[in-house]
Amino acid sequence: MVGQPVVAAGSPLGLSATITAGVVSALNRYVDVGQGEEPAALINAVQTDAAVNPGNSGGPLADCAGRQVGVNSAGAQTPDGGGGSIGLNFAIPIDFAVSVADQLIKNGRAEHPVLGVLSVTVTDEMARSTGLPRGAYVEQVLPGLGAARGGLRAGDVITQVGDVAVTSTDQLLVAVQAHRPGDTVQVGFQRAGAPQRAGVTVATPG
Known part of the structure; x- marks a missing residue:
């Protein structure tokens, strides 16, 4: 819950058994943590202002009752890379x-759901110039996956997944990752100016 007090435990900079305190600042964040040409992201991340520094990663983010709510993973830094924690830190939700x-224990691998589209964000500028709604503009529908079977097409703009509004590709990823492979979700989209909905079964790629 946003505003909930939390503590982050770990060994930042080699200082073992360190506790920092803060609150849950936001939920369901998409956070790009890739370095160089290696893409990586946190999906559905918990944002907190409890300090997370190198050495905290993998440690627990817990509430005041000692219940773990997340796994500390990343912290934002100033553009010059210095200054330590700036109060923008992220944890993987414990349920995920x-x-x-x-x-991993049962199957030796983990499966993550995909919708089966390649998309770009409809920015405010793009929306003004084209009349499209804010959302995830579908550039390509991948054959054989849920979006194709559900009837989505290139040129559609996805605006909702289930009960979650979508105004960007990041939000689309977050909304899809809230489901399990095999779930069927209602996807709202606009096609040629008309709002439409379709049931789409999310699946694992490959």
Whole structure:
């Protein structure tokens, strides 16, 4: 819950058994943590202002009752890379972490759902110039996956997944990752100016 007090535990900079305190600042964040040419992102991340520095990663983010709510993973830094924690820190939600761990133990691999589209964000500028709604503009529908089977086409603008509004590709990823492979979700989209909906079964790629 946003505003909930939390503590982050770990060994920042080699200082073992360190605790920092803060609150849950936001939920369901998409955070790009890739370096160089290696893409990587946190999906559905918990944002907190409890300090997370190198050495905190993998440690627990817990509430005041000692219940773990996340796994510390990343912290934003100033553009020059200095200054330590600036109060923008992120953790993997515990439910997601447990789900992945259970799959790895049971199957040796973890499966993550995809909709089956390649999309770009309809920015404010693009919306003004084209009349499109804010959302995820579908550039390509991948054959054989849920979006294709549900009837989505290139040129559609996805604006909702289930009950979650979508105004960017990042939000689309977050909304899809809230489901499990095999779930069927209602996808709202606009086609040629008309709002439409379709049931789409999310699946694993490949």
